Amino acid sequence: MSREKIKEAAIAQFNLHGYEGTKMSQIAEEAGIRKQSMAYHFASKKELLTELYGEVVEEEIAFVRSFFGETSNKAWEERLHGYMIEHKNRYLTRPGMHLMFVFSFTTPLEVRDFVLFEYRRYLAVLKNELTALFAKAKVGRLTPEECMVACMTMMDGLDIQLVYETRQAYDQTLAIAWKVFLTGIGHTPAKL
Missing domain, CATH: 1.10.357.10 (Tetracycline Repressor, domain 2)
Structure with a gap:
């Protein structure tokens, strides 16, 4: 799973739910990976958004x-x-x-x-x-x-x-x- 796929999923979720309304588990689901796998790429939602x-x-x-x-x-x-x-x-x-x-x-x-x-x-x-x-x-x-x-x-x-x-x-x-x-x-x- 690439970081790019995760970022695409994050943009979709942030656009849909806003920053506060988006959970890392929603991003993981949208990207087709487990939430635990997200931590390998991004330690936090803040880190993901800033990148x-x-x-x-x-x-x-x-x-x-x-x-x-x-x-x-x-x-x-x-x-x-x-x-x-x-x-x-x-x-x-x-x-x-x-x-x-x-x-x-x-x-x-x-x-x-x-x-x-x-x-x-x-x-x-x-x-x-x-x-x-x-x-x-x-x-x-x-x-x-x-x-x-x-x-x-x-x-x-x-x-x-x-x-x-x-x-x-x-x-x-x-x-x-x-x-x-x-x-x-x-x-x-x-x-x-």
Whole structure:
């Protein structure tokens, strides 16, 4: 039994029951092993979560860098709007990303400092990529940093739609928020 299989099972159980509601025996059952065998791989639920959460954050950091790097030849509006669509799709299809976002909103007390530290690392990379995007585009009447803050605020609202509402709510909110965002930074909305 691989550690990866155990981590996949843990993500599924954490997404289903939360950190406090998940027992190591549930993870073992989901992974198809005995609870005693889990101790060989992970001494505690906290150890298991910290390893897998750190890996999920690294994966999302790599995605952010890759997405903005691979789309550098496109218009900034297309890149940013495309990122928000892909962000939604990843949340809906990647259980690890789902865990990362839900735990950033409802952080388990036992691992609070670790989760917040890791999530802030992800946010720092995203903020850097967005600031670079706005600096290169020279858009609107705001500084790149101000555009980034406005964008992050919009994205926070969109993330709430993903965590607490539906995919359709995200799409509807994005359509409205996108227009408000472009107007707010002093940019004429592009047709997407």
